[in-house]
Amino acid sequence: MVKYSELREKLGFENMNGSAENLAYFTHFLYNHENELSKSYEIRAKEYFDEVADKLNLVEEPNIQQLLPLNWDVPFPAPQNPDFTFIDLFAGIGGFRIPFQEIGGKCVFTSEFNYHAQRAYELNFGEIPFGDITKLDLNIVPDHGVLCAGFPCQPFSISGKMKGFEDTRGTLIYYVLQISFN
Numbered sequence: 001m002v003k004y005s006e007l008r009e010k011l012g013f014e015n016m017n018g019s020a021e022n023l024a025y026f027t028h029f030l031y032n033h034e035n036e037l038s039k040s041y042e043i044r045a046k047e048y049f050d051e052v053a054d055k056l057n058l059v060e061e062p063n064i065q066q067l068l069p070l071n072w073d074v075p076f077p078a079p080q081n082p083d084f085t086f087i088d089l090f091a092g093i094g095g096f097r098i099p100f101q102e103i104g105g106k107c108v109f110t111s112e113f114n115y116h117a118q119r120a121y122e123l124n125f126g127e128i129p130f131g132d133i134t135k136l137d138l139n140i141v142p143d144h145g146v147l148c149a150g151f152p153c154q155p156f157s158i159s160g161k162m163k164g165f166e167d168t169r170g171t172l173i174y175y176v177l178q179i180s181f182n
């Protein structure tokens with residue numbers, strides 16, 4: 001069984017640059033391979049795999065299925081037999097994901113645009129978040145049971161400037177609504 005830690009090392013996840021979208025598709029596919037939800041990620045994940053397969057020293061014809069099931073040797077792996085699914089928007093370093101996993105949730109989509117938070121998230125869970133929610137094709141977000149979204153509260157907080165929807169960050173809620181109505 002291939003270990004996630006070996007995969008990330010061979011493919012250089014440690015050095016991922018600002019455009020980690022391919023890696024987001026790839027890791028989301030691997031994470032969801034046992035359910036239909038991986039279909040959202042499959043095409044781009046396979047394209048990425050075809051580009052990098054030679055770095056993995058796989059025997060025979062390289063095939064993404066050879067990686068499955070992965071041994072998720074990460075600090076906070078998904079529950080083995082999840083009771084429900086959730087998505088993790090504005091995910092930061094995963095402060096929502098840990099307790100939701102602990103109560104039996106399986107994360108099926110995550111988005112966070114800060115590079116350093118993305119890196120910490122990947123180290124915690126073995127999954128690379130998709131980036132800026134305002135630039136994503138929201139149709140890729142799979143069906144889910146619970147929507148978590150710790151969106152920036154500064155525009156509405158008394159410790160911020162309270163510009164509300166006049167602050168671009170205040171309008172991010174519309175993306176959350178779009179996902180929930182999709």
Ligand SMILES: C[S@@+](CC[C@H](N)C(=O)[O-])C[C@H]1O[C@@H](n2cnc3c(N)ncnc32)[C@H](O)[C@@H]1O
Pocket residue numbers: 090091092093094095096111112113114117131132133134150151152153172
């Ligand atoms: C209040 S914090 C959420 C922290 C998170 N709950 C955690 O446990 O770390 C809001 C997060 O939203 C991210 N963010 C802000 N605008 C974003 C955007 N347009 N797309 C994706 N993430 C965004 C920020 O980088 C920040 O990490």
